[in-house]
Amino acid sequence: MKKFGAARWVFSLKMFLAAMMAYVVSVHIGLPQSYWALVTCVIVMNPMTGAVRAKALYRFAGTLFAGIASLLLASAFASTPTLMIASVGLTATVAFGLAMLDRTPRAYGAQLFGVTLMLVAVAGINQPEHMFDTAISRICEISVGIACCSFVDSIIAPGSLSNAWRQRLDGWLSHMETWVGHAFQGHVGDKTVEQDRLRIIADISAMSTLAGQLRYDPMVSKWERQCIFAIQQKLLRMIPLLSSIAATIRAQSEPDRQVVIAWLRDIVPQVRDGRFGNDVLEQFKASASQDDTQQAWHGLLREYLAELATQALAAWSDVKRIEAALKDRRVSSLALRRYVQRAKPFPLHPDLYIAGRVAGGILLAYTVLCGLWWATGWNLGPNAVLMGIVGVAFFGTLDEAGKAIAIFGRFGAMALLLAGFICYGLLPLAQDFPSLALLLGLVMLPLGAWAATNPMAILLLALSLSSINLQAHYSPPDFDVFVESSFSTLLGIFVAYVSVGLVRQMGAEHVVQRYAKMQRAEIAALTRRAGPRERDNYANRALDRIAAAVSRLGATNNGDPSIELASWMRAGVAVAAIRQASAQLDPALRQSSEALLAAVRTEVAGNEPSAALLERIDQTLSAACKTARVTPSLLIRGLVGLRLALFEHSPGWEPAR
Numbered sequence: 001m002k003k004f005g006a007a008r009w010v011f012s013l014k015m016f017l018a019a020m021m022a023y024v025v026s027v028h029i030g031l032p033q034s035y036w037a038l039v040t041c042v043i044v045m046n047p048m049t050g051a052v053r054a055k056a057l058y059r060f061a062g063t064l065f066a067g068i069a070s071l072l073l074a075s076a077f078a079s080t081p082t083l084m085i086a087s088v089g090l091t092a093t094v095a096f097g098l099a100m101l102d103r104t105p106r107a108y109g110a111q112l113f114g115v116t117l118m119l120v121a122v123a124g125i126n127q128p129e130h131m132f133d134t135a136i137s138r139i140c141e142i143s144v145g146i147a148c149c150s151f152v153d154s155i156i157a158p159g160s161l162s163n164a165w166r167q168r169l170d171g172w173l174s175h176m177e178t179w180v181g182h183a184f185q186g187h188v189g190d191k192t193v194e195q196d197r198l199r200i201i202a203d204i205s206a207m208s209t210l211a212g213q214l215r216y217d218p219m220v221s222k223w224e225r226q227c228i229f230a231i232q233q234k235l236l237r238m239i240p241l242l243s244s245i246a247a248t249i250r251a252q253s254e255p256d257r258q259v260v261i262a263w264l265r266d267i268v269p270q271v272r273d274g275r276f277g278n279d280v281l282e283q284f285k286a287s288a289s290q291d292d293t294q295q296a297w298h299g300l301l302r303e304y305l306a307e308l309a310t311q312a313l314a315a316w317s318d319v320k321r322i323e324a325a326l327k328d329r330r331v332s333s334l335a336l337r338r339y340v341q342r343a344k345p346f347p348l349h350p351d352l353y354i355a356g357r358v359a360g361g362i363l364l365a366y367t368v369l370c371g372l373w374w375a376t377g378w379n380l381g382p383n384a385v386l387m388g389i390v391g392v393a394f395f396g397t398l399d400e401a402g403k404a405i406a407i408f409g410r411f412g413a414m415a416l417l418l419a420g421f422i423c424y425g426l427l428p429l430a431q432d433f434p435s436l437a438l439l440l441g442l443v444m445l446p447l448g449a450w451a452a453t454n455p456m457a458i459l460l461l462a463l464s465l466s467s468i469n470l471q472a473h474y475s476p477p478d479f480d481v482f483v484e485s486s487f488s489t490l491l492g493i494f495v496a497y498v499s500v501g502l503v504r505q506m507g508a509e510h511v512v513q514r515y516a517k518m519q520r521a522e523i524a525a526l527t528r529r530a531g532p533r534e535r536d537n538y539a540n541r542a543l544d545r546i547a548a549a550v551s552r553l554g555a556t557n558n559g560d561p562s563i564e565l566a567s568w569m570r571a572g573v574a575v576a577a578i579r580q581a582s583a584q585l586d587p588a589l590r591q592s593s594e595a596l597l598a599a600v601r602t603e604v605a606g607n608e609p610s611a612a613l614l615e616r617i618d619q620t621l622s623a624a625c626k627t628a629r630v631t632p633s634l635l636i637r638g639l640v641g642l643r644l645a646l647f648e649h650s651p652g653w654e655p656a657r
Helices: 006-028 034-044 049-077 081-101 107-122 128-155 162-184 191-215 222-251 254-273 278-286 293-328 334-342 352-376 381-395 401-429 433-451 455-466 479-503 508-526 532-550 561-582 587-603 611-626 633-646
Strands: none
Touching: 006 034, 006 128, 006 433, 034 049, 034 128, 034 433, 034 455, 049 081, 049 107, 049 128, 049 191, 081 107, 081 352, 081 381, 107 128, 107 381, 162 191, 162 222, 162 293, 191 222, 191 532, 222 293, 222 334, 222 532, 222 561, 222 633, 254 293, 293 334, 293 611, 293 633, 352 381, 352 479, 381 401, 381 479, 401 433, 401 455, 401 479, 433 455, 508 532, 508 561, 508 587, 532 561, 561 587, 561 633, 587 611, 587 633, 611 633
């Protein structure tokens, strides 16, 4: 959105109208906490209709199930407050943990489950007889806010991701075509190629986060969604192929490299047209000479390159056909149509390590704040508990979680100052609803325009409106109560800040280093078992980590970490190929490949593979080439790929005599 564009003010106006409508409805039907409905509109409203509907659904589901869970826990532990507190804390921690493991919009439902549990069960622990009324009113208020927000968004300038994803798709294909063209013309290591690579990996994987919104976007059909996901899958599968093509070209000797580049340039028109010709590829394979030991390695490289080019061109041809099907909804191939119909968004894998650490931080903050509440008998202790848990759960997974919670604290302080101004400066001037709406509009409309692109502005607005006790008949709280409530809010945020610092290490560099360790540990697992599912899951996780590393380029001091991760990704795919092929080998060759896999399993724990591993790869490759007629080509491709991934700059392989 433009800084002062009309779209910002349209969004702000929609949010304001929905909030005022929700407030009026809530007051008219006699709900006790009308500001809950108002705040719901502030949080749920989004420039995109799909996001509004997704958030509305998950907010309602989280609130409903949390209300039910609160009543069940109260029925079981109402007579033992200590057990009630413990059970609520554990249940909320599990809910927030599930939210951290789910990297889609569904996570919002689990987050709202935990928040509502704090509001209903913790705040009502001293009066369990009122918990049912609180749960019902909370569900009704949230439902009113959701209904008003959805209604306003549907009739006033509904926003769609249709144009956004079409522009993004055009960008994907343009960048990928540039990257493919450069790779097939031998432009390896160019800055332009690297920039294209980074943009493609980050942009294509980011589409998975929008998948949940696309499902609720009324202007995007199911067929269009399936085509988007199918293209995303094909393009992501091309990324390791292009990376391997670049590494294979770099491994060629200079004279042979020029021959390869000339051949690749001949098929660039096929790449751009979405065609690929097996006759050209077979001719290129046949041209690989095996006259002497120097040409043996380059012959294997040519065959390997031809296989990679075949797969890359086939994938690009499918992408072009799916792109055409987006327009006329016709797919020439029945197999491709079925592929599109079964396509799913690229899976975003959970980070179990961070989820476990942050869950520990949630329990720590909960224990400290509940202990303070129990020791002092503080009436506003539940508010501190809520804010502490929210601070850890919503910001604890970020690389710089401490800084994020500190920013949350600053915006929280600003929100409390704004709430004081509204509470004691503006609302006493309101004599009727029109004057109330006018006064609130002076605050909500400018902040709403800011909130169109800044989530922290939404937090500022929501927190301030939650602190003014806006009911049917406004009666401002005593000033000392307001100050005490503000102190409890800031205390909860401070405890969240300390708790996160105690349970996890901050910084993007630490995250990238952990990704590298995870990558190597998974390669070690592939040396033991590597079926097609394990191989594909590994490749998906590796691509996900590479995309995450790309997003952290400016925050690390070690250059581009995605380059190393890409090399290990190719190594893992090669190891999977060797493991799959080993079952079809004769006993002697199988023993050699098993020894190689055992060596890989030992070596991946270190930073740099040793010369002994390179020698073992060469020995296995020599043994495989001696029995080439009965050796699966998958094994040779895996050995060549592993050598290129781990020892790209080493001298070429020479077959043993």
